[in-house]
Amino acid sequence: MVRLRQGLTGRLVAASCVLAVLLGSVFAVLLLAVADQRDAAALSRRSEQILTTTSRMHTLVLDVENGQRGYLLTGDRRFLQPWSAAQAQIPRVGARLTDLIVSPARERMAREILDSVHSYVRDYSVPLVALAGRDPKAARSLSLTLEGKRRADEIRAQIDRLSASARAAGIARQEQAAAAAHRAEVAAFAGMAGSALMVALLASYLARSIARPVRRAAMMAGELASGDLGARLPETGVGEIRTLEHSFNTMGESLERNRDELAKLVDEQTALRRLSTLVARSVPPATTFAAVTEEIGELFEADGTAMLRYESDGTATAVALWGQTDASVPEVGSRMDLGERTVPAQVRRTGRPARRDSYADSTDGDRGPRELAVRSAVAAPIEVEGRLWGALTAFSTKDRPLPRDADARFADFTEVVALAIANAQARSDLAASRARVVAATDRARRRIERDLHDGAQQRLVSLLLDLRGIEADIPESRVRAEVAEVATGLTEAVEELREVARGIHPAILSEAGLAPALKALARRSAVPVELGLGVKTRLPQPIEVAAYYVVAEALTNAAKHAQASHVEVTMFEREGRVCVDVRDDGVGGAGSGDGSGLVGLADRVEALGGVLKVTSPAGRGTRIHAELPVSAGQAMS
Structure with missing residues (x-):
């Protein structure tokens, strides 16, 4: 606590407390004045309502008095209608009057008025009207008339006293509210003057004890930010400001020490x-x-x-x-x-x-x-x-x-x-695994091709020759025609099997090399193919097989999907790599996803250490470019 009072925070807290007490007092006086004004307004409204209700009660008593007097003088029962209506409203107006009054003295006055009104109606007016019905002359006697006037004057006097009391109370409350408002004005003026003086003194103190040291600290921060890590502050402040100045100096020293380490970390x-x-x-x-x-x-x-x-x-x-x-x-x-x-x-x-x-x-x-x-x-x-x-x-x-x-x-x-x-x-x-998969696939293709050629295909050819011999021995008849038809179907089956075997692994690729195989592939293509084969020598078998399937897949796609009318196939060797380039003029938009055959081509090419690139912008044709390292094919052969 002692340290708090001696420090800058303690001084600011003390000044703030004084200012808060001063402003709180002013606001308290203002709130009291506002409360007095509100109470005065409420009392004024209540006094007006009391006056209105007493005036209504006075009117009802006049209605009772005038109704009975008109009936006594004329005997006309129509005068009894307002008389009866007034009697019916007197209890409700009386209840309203008692609800509005909160002062005990005025409450007694209100009850006296109600008792007088009820007595006047019950003990005088009702019996008088009944007597007038029996004996009009007796009802108009002087004694009864004077009795009624006395009672009515007494009720009016009581109503006047209650009204005067209500008016006096309202006036007194308004005077009190005016006095409170005056006090509030004086307190507000004094509070504003005192607050302005206090704020001025506090602002002067803050400018001297906080703003100036903080400005020096800001200047030092700018120097530190600009790279001058030797900048320091004079530690002359009070309390926390002195601590801030010391902290800034410590920070500068730390930054200066760690600058080289930070540079090394970067x-x-x-x-x-x-x-x-x-x-x-x-x-x-x-x-x-x-x-x-x-x-x-x-x-x-x-x-x-x-x-x-x-x-x-x-x-x-x-x-x-x-x-x-x-x-x-x-x-x-x-x-x-x-x-x-x-x-x-x-x-x-x-x-x-x-x-x-x-x-x-x-x-x-x-x-x-x-x-x-x-x-x-x-x-x-x-x-x-x-x-x-x-x-x-x-x-x-x-x-x-x-x-x-x-x-x-x-x-x-x-x-x-x-x-x-x-x-x-x-x-x-991965490369070794791909190479093993591709090599195993190629071996399986050659084995299937060999099995088809040496097994099923040779057997079918032998059966076809036997069937042709039987056909030649049969005379012209319906049976010979049927045998000829069967022989023709068997011939077509042999051709289809030969095509299947050729598609699995073309024999011409193994026997004659890549260039003849590509020429045969171009002749069978449904789309015209222009060949540019710059490689005339034999290549390692894995390279020839990969290049062949790249061209075969590209021609198949051009015929089935690209709607192409022309395909260019170019092959050349550059820096130990065989480059195969296939272009068509189709619709483009080819992709390597969704189970496309291009995925298998990419795996085969990359297994050999090569690269496969597919460029197929929509409406501008498709280009498939493969580069295969010859050394990788020699290693796999």
Whole structure:
């Protein structure tokens, strides 16, 4: 509490409390004045209602008096109608009058009026009307007339007193409300003056104690933002402002200390992004390994870095090197002994990052680091699919050791290496799997073709020859005609079987090569084909089969779906790759999804390490372009 009162917050709280009390008092007076005005208005309305009700009661008494007097003087019973109506309304008006009155004194006056009115009607008016019906002369006697006048005058006097009391109460309440309003005006004026003075004093204090130091802090923040991390504030403020100034100075010192570390972190993230881009582009692993060692060396200001792959015999193979190069540094691809206390040896034993800041006590088994004059070294494990694959290491020959957190920061780079290795292995496995599937498919095609040709087809031909011999021995008759018809059908079946066998794996492709097979394919095409065959020599069988099926699928699509009128087939060899290009002038819009035969073509081409591209804009024809590496076909043959 003492600290709160002495600080800037305590002073602001105290000033705010004074201002709040001052404004609260003013508003309290205003609220009381408003309440008095509201009560005065309510009382005024109630007084008006009381006056209206008493006036109504006075009117009803006059109606009773005039009705009975008219009946006494004329004997006409029509005067009794307003007399009866007035008697019927008197109880309701009386109840209304008692409900409106809340003052005990005026309530007694109202009850006296009601008692007088009821007595006048019950004890005088009703008996007088009844007497007038029996003896009009007696009813018009002077004594009865004077009695009625006295009673009526008494009721009117009571009503006048009640009305005067109600008017006086309303006037008094209005005077009280006016006085309260005057007090409220005075209090409001005094409160506004006091508040304005208090706000002015508080604003002056805030400008001196807060605005000026905050403005200096803003200027310092601008200097810090512009890169001047040496900017500082004079710590002359009060309470929390002094704390703010001290905090700003501390922040400047912290930013100045951490600027280099932040720059290193940015460089590290940039390097990781570059390496991740290499992995995403599926570059060869050796390129990624070389880039990783180079990035590590430059980031951590090492004199040399190396990526090692552990071998089963306890040695390690250098797969990438960067930095210091002399006769003592091994070459990429060479094997080396890990020693006993080197960091790569520790990583192999523990599977965790390792660090060593001195090799002064190294043994003969650690001859490598001593020959390189290594002062400090760090290493981190590279794990691929849960298995320890190798290590990433860096060393320094300077007196200043590598950063303390270098081994931990290596983890991000080893993950990139592991991902590159896993991706390369996955691509290799996928290519091998595709190649095995394509080779098995081709072998199955050739086996089916051979079985059809050597088995069912030869058997059908033999039966056809026997049937033709029987036909020749039968004289002209209906039976001979039927046998001839059967022989013709058998001939067509043999031709259909031959076409099926040719479609499974054309014999001409295996026997004569790709160019004759494509020419035969063009002759059978339903769409005119223009051939441009720039490759005349025989190619490896997998390449010829893949190229043949690319052209066959393209011609089938052009005839069945593209509504083409012309197809161009071009084949040429470039930089060790066979390029097959098929274009048509059809409707376009071809796709490789939804079970299209292009999917199988892509698998076959990619299994050989090739690329298949389909370009088919709507209304502009279709182009299928395949590139097949000849070396891949030779490896699979």
